[in-house]
Structures are given as structure tokens and as C-alpha cells.
Amino acid sequence: MSIFCEINISRPASEEFKPGDAVSGLIGYEVDEKTVFNKITVSLKGYGYLRIINRHHKEDPKYYNKEEYVNNDNVIVDSEIVLPIGEYETKFSFKLPENIPPSFVYHNNKNGYCIKCKIFYFIQIKFNSPDVLRSPEIFKKEIKVGTVLTSSLLKEPxxxxxxxxxxxxxxxxxxxxxxxxxxxxxxxxxxxxxxxxxxxxxxxxxxxxxxxxxxxxxxxxxxxxxxxxxxxxxxxxxxxxxxxxxxxxxxxxxxxxxxxxxxxxxxxxxxxxxxxxxxxxxxxxxxxxxxxxxxxxxxxxxxxxxxxxxxxxxxxxxxxxxxxxxxxxxxxxxxxxxxx
Incomplete structure (x- = not known):
């Protein structure tokens, strides 16, 4: 059994979303044989991950940190269902929270520290099977989030x-x-x-x-x-x-x-x-x-x-x-x- 999936996102003219924007689109998926699912979930997620390796020590200790910025789920199927062979579509619409950081990627390996940091956001669809021995099928598509400045300094001389x-x-x-x-x-x-x-x-x-x-x-x-x-x-x-x-x-x-x-x-x-x-x-x-x-x-x-x-x-x-x-x-x- 295979699932084929395409996530289409309605993007703004600037190609990047701003905090507070609506993120909407259409997901098309196809199954090539009759398949049983007990849960199908569409989600908007956003995370930040940081890893620093301290080269100043012989052991090269690693330090981590992480954040969750958004984790919204829309369960479109929450009970056991049999899908015949065919193509299916589902629409989605989420709203990004205010006061979240923009998409960000950083890699630096200088001055005694190896730093890797990523902040990213994505739309995800997850197909769960009632068979506990079978891993869920997950498809993702990343979106780019920009920034709206929240000023704290003076706008005067x-x-x-x-x-x-x-x-x-x-x-x-x-x-x-x-x-x-x-x-x-x-x-x-x-x-x-x-x-x-x-x-x-x-x-x-x-x-x-x-x-x-x-x-x-x-x-x-x-x-x-x-x-x-x-x-x-x-x-x-x-x-x-x-x-x-x-x-x-x-x-x-x-x-x-x-x-x-x-x-x-x-x-x-x-x-x-x-x-x-x-x-x-x-x-x-x-x-x-x-x-x-x-x-x-x-x-x-x-x-x-x-x-x-x-x-x-x-x-x-x-x-x-x-x-x-x-x-x-x-x-x-x-x-x-x-x-x-």
C-alpha cells in the first residue's frame, strides 16, 4: 500500500507569511489500494532547535535547546474508515500566532563553538493506521515566515x-x-x-x-x-x-x-x-x-x-x-x- 500526497499552499505575494497571517491551501492524496485509517490529521507546526558543540573541551560536550511556536491540529478523520482506491482532497486553514520569530537557519563553526540553529514552520498531514505495528504516514511542506518588528527603542532623536x-x-x-x-x-x-x-x-x-x-x-x-x-x-x-x-x-x-x-x-x-x-x-x-x-x-x-x-x-x-x-x-x- 502506498499513499501519494501533494500539499498546495496559497502563498502571499511576498512568498513569506507574517505573524498573524492565515495559512490556507489544499491537500490532494491518492491511495493505490483499499486502505483502512483510524485517524487523519492536518497540522500547522513551528519549532526552533539549537545545538552547540563546545570545542574548548576535549570531550566536545553538546548543548541543546528547543522551542515550540505553534502546534495546531485539525483532525479530519477520527474513527476507523475504509478508503477505496482513488484520489481525495481536503482543504485547510490555520492562523499563525502573533509574536513568533521568523524562519531562520544558521551554521557556524568558528572560535571554539560549532553552532547549528533552525527555526522552521510547516504544514503536515498524518495518516494513522489501526495496525499498531505500522508507522504513521507523514507528509510535510515547509512555509517561510517573515517578521513584524515589535519596537522597544525610541523613534525619536x-x-x-x-x-x-x-x-x-x-x-x-x-x-x-x-x-x-x-x-x-x-x-x-x-x-x-x-x-x-x-x-x-x-x-x-x-x-x-x-x-x-x-x-x-x-x-x-x-x-x-x-x-x-x-x-x-x-x-x-x-x-x-x-x-x-x-x-x-x-x-x-x-x-x-x-x-x-x-x-x-x-x-x-x-x-x-x-x-x-x-x-x-x-x-x-x-x-x-x-x-x-x-x-x-x-x-x-x-x-x-x-x-x-x-x-x-x-x-x-x-x-x-x-x-x-x-x-x-x-x-x-x-x-x-x-x-x-
Whole structure:
């Protein structure tokens, strides 16, 4: 006996669902001989899995964590039934919960940790037989879930500052101060990020340069292990300024377009993704650099499909990128359920 199944999902124009969206479609299945079932269930499920191998120890201990985001069942057959040879159809409709994380895949094997993490959602149909020795027949089709940003930072101008004291002989002036202001800390995807800073060098030590860039930070939380962070600079956002002599002040204004594939990841206990503007003071040899981090949140907050498309197109026009394959290719390593 064989069951042939096809799961057809009515997808939105953007090809990804948002939290709170309805997920509907049609499942067609065929049996090639008369078959008895005692239960047929259609489900919407969503899970997050994390595995971290700690390479700092000889035993390579493994740490895990998991989450369930949605597990909705619709039982279409709940008593014993005989299905003759033929083709059958069943419709389904589920609603995604609010405040769930987006689909996510991550694989990294650097700096002493091997990290694999996956957040995924799928439609499933399960055929149970009254024969206890026979395993259920299960068919799945994954759906992609995007994110709707839940902002916690200010959407108005905000000022940050940081100071560092420099050890100097025979000088009472020994402080370097960074003061930075950002127009708003919550921005839509592909929107222009505008900020400025002032560095006051109240020392007799020349500052080599000021480095500015956008930084992406993933934080992974496995049971029994301290949070593991991974830092990545966002391409095309790094710049350096001229040196600052002792006693001088440097003021600069910056504008950065955040790439459309960079979004804050929220609503998960196993992983988060955050973004910061990093303003780093580069000092001469034998003196420790220091930096000011300005937190920002990035997402498609209240954008329509048309606005989202236009913002993405504007980004690639500004960045002088015209190749479609560079926009849509997904270079992330895929993790199967067996790998988790």
C-alpha cells in the first residue's frame, strides 16, 4: 500500500507569511489500494532547535535547546474508515500566532563553538493506521515566515556618550569623550540610518582614526551553557575618518542604508539577532581602543507589499547592484531535522 500526497499552499505575494497571517491551501492524496485509517490529521507546526558543540573541551560536550511556536491540529478523520482506491482532497486553514520569530537557519563553526540553529514552520498531514505495528504516514511542506518588528527603542532623536581616561604623565587633561546622536533607533528595512558624533580629544595623545560600521550580533542560548555571541560586520557600512590631534574635536555626520536582508530577530528564547552602530576610537600602539555601541532595531514595520518592494529596489539602485541572483540567492547552510 502506498499513499501519494501533494500539499498546495496559497502563498502571499511576498512568498513569506507574517505573524498573524492565515495559512490556507489544499491537500490532494491518492491511495493505490483499499486502505483502512483510524485517524487523519492536518497540522500547522513551528519549532526552533539549537545545538552547540563546545570545542574548548576535549570531550566536545553538546548543548541543546528547543522551542515550540505553534502546534495546531485539525483532525479530519477520527474513527476507523475504509478508503477505496482513488484520489481525495481536503482543504485547510490555520492562523499563525502573533509574536513568533521568523524562519531562520544558521551554521557556524568558528572560535571554539560549532553552532547549528533552525527555526522552521510547516504544514503536515498524518495518516494513522489501526495496525499498531505500522508507522504513521507523514507528509510535510515547509512555509517561510517573515517578521513584524515589535519596537522597544525610541523613534525619536537619542543621544549616547562614553568616556575613556588615558594614563599620561605631567598632564591634567586625560579624557577622550564620544558623544553620538541618532535620528531614530527604529528603522524600516532598507531605510536610511542617520546619525552623527563628536569626539573630544582632551589629551595630548593623537587619535589615529575613528572607525564607524554597522555590527550584527547573534546570541544563542543553550541549556547549561552561557550565552554564545557571534559578531559580524555588515558589508558596505564601514568607514574611517582622519586622525584627531591632542586637544582637537572631530564632528561627523553619517548616513547608512541597511541592506534589505538585515532584520532584527525577536520572540525566541534560543536565538536573537540585534544590530548596533559601532563608533570605535583607534589609539596608538600600546593603548587600548574603545568603542561606543548605539543599538538599533531593523524590520518591515507596517510596510505594505508595494512599499517593501520599492524600498528593496531603491537599496539596490543606491548600491549599484543589478544582478537578480545576488538578491535572491540564499547562501546559508541548510540544516535537516536529523542534524539538529
Amino acid at each position: 537619542t543621544v549616547y556618550s562614553k568616556q575613556k581616561k588615558i594614563v599620561q604623565l605631567f598632564s591634567g587633561n586625560n579624557t577622550i569623550t564620544i558623544k553620538a546622536g541618532i535620528d531614530k533607533s527604529v528603522i524600516n528595512n532598507c531605510e536610511m540610518l542617520k546619525f552623527h558624533y563628536k569626539v573630544i580629544n582632551d589629551t595630548n595623545v593623537a587619535i589615529n582614526s575613528i572607525e564607524v560600521k554597522l555590527v550584527e550580533v547573534h546570541t544563542f542560548n543553550a541549556t547549561g551553557l552561557q550565552p554564545v555571541k557571534r559578531y559580524n560586520k555588515v558589508k558596505e557600512t564601514k568607514s574611517r575618518t582622519a586622525s584627531i590631534k591632542g586637544g582637537d574635536i572631530q564632528k561627523k555626520h553619517f548616513e547608512i542604508i541597511v541592506p534589505f536582508d538585515k532584520k532584527t530577530l525577536q520572540h525566541s528564547k534560543i536565538v536573537s539577532r540585534d544590530y548596533f552602530v559601532k563608533i570605535r576610537v583607534l589609539l596608538p600602539l600600546f593603548r587600548q581602543n574603545f568603542a561606543l555601541y548605539i543599538p538599533i532595531e531593523v524590520g518591515d514595520e507596517n510596510l505594505t507589499e508595494t512599499e517593501l518592494f520599492e524600498s528593496r529596489r531603491s537599496y539596490w539602485e543606491v548600491m549599484d547592484e543589478c544582478k537578480v541572483n545576488k538578491v535572491i540567492n540564499d547562501k546559508e547552510h541548510c540544516i535537516t531535522n536529523n542534524e539538529i
